[in-house]
Amino acid sequence: MPPSARYRPDPRFLGLGDGFADVVAPARFPVHVLRHRDDRWAARIGLDTLGDAEWERHFARFEPLPGNLPEPLALRYHGHQFGSYNPALGDGRGFLFAQLRDAVDDRLLDLGTKGSGATPYARGGDGRLTLKGGVREILAAELLAARGVDTCKIVSVFETGERLWRGDEPSPTRSCVLVRLSHSNLRIGTFQRHAYHRDVARLGALVDYAVEHHFPAARQGDLAGTTAALLRLVVERAAATAAAWTVAGFVHGVLNTDNxxxxxxxxxxxxxRFLPTYDLGFTAAYFDETGFYAFGRQPNAVLWNLGRLAETLLPLAGRDVLEDSLGAFEPTFHAAVRRAFLDRLGLQPRGDAADDVVMDACYAFLASRRLDLDRFYFDWYGGEASAARALAGRAAVHYAPPEFAEVRRAWAEHLPAAPERLAHPHYAGDAPCSLLIDEVEALWAPIAERDDWAPLAAKLAEIREVGALHGRDPLKDMP
Structure with missing residues (x-):
């Protein structure tokens, strides 16, 4: 079947002209076995009506979608990797496949790939993605979305029948190709590339594209003002995401400027990784031996990266106004952490200093004890409305010491935001919806050993149920 009436192709990237991407050919794979298809997000972009054959044609063979990009585009960018500049980057195993409009809020969205074959930027790599890597991408994006983090969506994963050799997985290991839906593929590293080449014209074109298609509120009467306003909005978005990671207990692992x-x-x-306990020094990457991107360093890493973006914009705006835009990070981050924290704990914000008192008291308590972080939020969702449940639960021993009484006093005047949610079977259960590394490995094991995908399907259903319970349903408000 063809796309539905909600499918609205809008391939705007071509309007940037040359110098921003390279036309590439997708890899040809031995087999195409569909392992994941997200029809919730496919419906938002009008592709849920595609039959199995059409889905395979577009998302495994990468035949162009109707009225969309005629050929895949490997995007050009540079980046700082663990603080060191690398001018040899770019889409090495992925490409921009299509652009279209969101049926709910009319955003311009990109469909991009991972594992779709080597490009001019592969740097000797095979351009492939392991199947385990694809499964991990699905799980991360699903739980982050359920916890209210602005994240890409994994709409398709096909197993591709190749055997890959990797140093961090038992090899040979299985292969896949992934398609994700994103709001934009313009990275900080995209701007860095053109600043590196002192290409002011293309920097200006990137600013104009970003304003027209992503931040129309940044449009001012002159280029300098527009550039500074754009940077401020980018800073505010990045600060909000860093705050959401903090409250979700998420450690990205590789916060390079190209990411x-x-x-x-x-x-x-x-x-x-997701945090097992509240630990500022927790790292996700086995190769991050110095804790460069540890959990507690993520906000500063994001701010540092934004500083690199500001540097690229110096040919277009003055240093003072750009520094002023960077100054929006700290207040935006702290306000966003407070909002996200109260939301995850299920408490109504009061809009005064009492909100900070609650957050500070909870984090001080969590830092002092090796308490399962997800269980804390689960046990005390709604604050005192969950007291009887929490004090009868598995972690009750953690809530007996006198210091926890200080936490309860801090939130005593905060009302539950949605007390009706406590009647849901999720909160009647005895465990939160978590995704620690041991469970990720346990979900992968039956796939690796006997091609059993049932545990993964059950976990995704659980995550989506919890997300919907907390008001995060991608089909909400869809026409």
Missing amino acids: LNITGESFDYGPW
């Missing part, structure tokens, strides 16, 4: 896009949307899930 941060201008719309603030979280993406590219490699060595990620």
Whole structure:
């Protein structure tokens, strides 16, 4: 079947002209076995009506979607990787496949790939993605979305029948190709590339594209004002995402400038982890031996990357106004952390200093004890409305010491935001919806050993149920 009436192709990237991407050919794979298809997000972009054959044609063979990009585009960018500049980057195993409009809020969205074959930027790599890597991308994006984090969406994963050799997985290992839906593929590194080449014209074109298609409110009467306003909006988006990671207990692992896009949307899930306990020094990547991107350093890493973006914009705007735009990070981050924290704990904000008192008291308590972080939020959702449940639960021993009485006093005047949710079977259960590394490995094991996908399907159903319970349903408000 063809796309539905909600399918609205809008391939705007071509309007940037040359110098921003390279036309590439997708890899040809031995087999195409569909392992994941997200029809919730496919419906938002009008592709849920595609039959199995059409889905395979577009998302495994990469035949162009109707009225869309005629050929895949490997995007050009540079980046700082663990603080060191690398001018040899670019889409090495992925490409921009299509652009279209969101049926709910009319955003311009990109469909991009991972594992779709080597490009001019592969740097000797095979351009492939392991199947385990694809499964981990699905899981990260699903739980982040359920916890209210602005994230890419994994709409399709096909197993491709190749055997890959990797140093961080038992090899040979299985292969896949992934398609993700994102708000933008313009990275901080995209701007860095053109600043590196002192190409002011293309920097200006990037600013104009970003304003027209992602931040129309940044449009001012002159280029300098527009550039500064754009940077401020990018800073605010990035600060909000960093705050959401903090409250979700998420550690990205590789916050290089080529892994941060201008719309603030979280993406590219490699060595990620969710925190088992509240630990600022927790790292996700086994190769991050110095804790460069540890959990507690993520906000500063994001701000540092934004500083690199500001540097690229110096040919277009003055240093003072750009520094002023960067100054929006700290207040935006702290306000966003407070909002996200109260939301995850299920408390109504009071809009005064009492909100900070609650957050500070909870984090001080969590830092002092090795308490399961997800269980804390689960046990005390709604604050005192959950007291009887929490004090009869598995972690009750953690809530007996006198210091926890200080936490309860801090939130005593905060009302539950949605007390009706406590009647849901989720809160009647005895465990939160978590995704720690041991469970990720346990979900992968039956796939690796006997091709059993049932545990993964059950986990995704659980995550989506919890997300819907907390008001995060991608089909909400869809026409």
